[in-house]
Amino acid sequence: MAGRVSGKVVLLTGGAMGLGKASARALLAEGANVVITDIDETAGRTTATELGCGFLHQDVTDWARWQEVIAEVETAHGRLDVLVNNAAITVFGSVMDISPEDFRRCYTVDVDSIFMGCKAAIPLMAKGGGGSIVNFSSAAGNKPSPDLAAYNSAKAAVAMLTKSIALWCAREQNGIRVNSVQPGTILTPNVESVIAGTPDPDATRAAFSVAQPIGRMGEVDDIAHLVVYLASDESKFATGAPFIVDGGLSIA
Ligand SMILES: NC(=O)c1ccc[n+]([C@@H]2O[C@H](COP(=O)([O-])OP(=O)(O)OC[C@H]3O[C@@H](n4cnc5c(N)ncnc54)[C@H](O)[C@@H]3O)[C@@H](O)[C@H]2O)c1
Incomplete structure (x- = not known):
């Protein structure tokens, strides 16, 4: 099957490496017009050149920059069909190990960014008749560890934030679906x-x-295939759902 997201304009954060890069590659292979963003400008540009997609430099914690990025996508492409909020950081440590500053930093990058991304993108997506938002949560948002206080709770927040935004979009009947992905440990x-x-x-x-x-x-493609499904119209009845792909981690 090719062309599953043919012609869709996709904005994907944290696309320089890892799951973001793999997802961008898979979306491009299925016909999407992809713009990746990343805080690491050198790595982001290198990846964009390698994949043959657009690149914008962005710190996802910066609200003003979010508004600029969406405006730049509208100017360049006239629409936005898919937003993939992938960028995040992992902050390790127990409640006693982490400083209040590091706890806050984890939430700012992993949760606030998704709130801001959705808030900035929804008007443009709605103007085009709707689309799909894919937010990266984690199996760690289901399964707690004593040494992941910030990351566990931030990723749980992403899944709940996703549900709230999904319900709001449904109530507005704006055609936008919002789902989260919960990967296990991916190499x-x-x-x-x-x-x-x-x-x-x-x-x-x-x-x-x-x-x-x-x-x-897991391998990066295990998640990239899920992102393609959620970005495509194949998932047109899915919204507000946490999609668990974790080798069984969360039920063990
Ligand atoms: N790898 C895993 O095992 C795993 C498991 C579950 C969930 N996840 C989630 O999947 C997503 C991708 O994970 P990954 O392992 O590929 O991560 P990664 O660290 O390899 O890549 C994250 C990317 O985000 C970028 N980034 C970080 N802070 C940013 C900021 N403030 N603004 C813009 N870009 C920023 C980084 O430069 C990097 O390119 C994350 O949301 C992560 O929490 C990963």
Whole structure:
């Protein structure tokens, strides 16, 4: 099947690497017109050149920049069909380890950005008759760890924020669907570097793998295919839902 998102204009945050880059690649392969954004300008431009898509430099925590980015997409493409809020950071630590500043920083990047992205994008998407918003939550938003106080709760907030915005869009009948994705541990360069930074990387890799009943970490395509489905009209009856793709992590 090709062309599943043919002609759709997609804005995807944090597209320089990892799941964002893989999702952008999959959307392009299915015919979308993709603009990625990232706070890392060098990596973002390199990825955009490699994939053959647009790039805008953006810090997703900056409300003024969100408004500019949406205006730039409208000027360049005249419409916006899909917003993928992928950019995020992982802040490790228990309630006693994390400073109030680091806790706040996790929420600003992981939650506030999604509120701002939806708020900025919805008017343009509605003007074009609707579309799909895909917000990156995490299996960590379902399954708590004593050492992920900020990230667990931020990703749970993303799933609930998604539901609230989905209901608002439904009430407005603006044609916009809003869903979240909840990946398990996916072997991205970010996760590779976390593993490499632990005292015993082999043991950490094994622990990450067996934590998921399926017995391995996910691959980026496991999530990229889900993003294509949610971006496409195939998912036209789905809204407000958390899409769990985690090798069984959340039910173990
Ligand atoms: N990799 C996993 O195992 C996993 C599991 C569950 C959920 N997730 C979620 O999936 C998404 C992508 O994860 P990943 O592993 O590919 O992450 P990553 O760290 O590899 O990529 C995140 C991208 O976001 C960008 N970014 C960070 N802060 C930004 C900001 N303020 N403004 C704009 N861009 C910013 C980074 O530069 C980077 O390119 C995240 O939302 C993450 O929480 C990942």
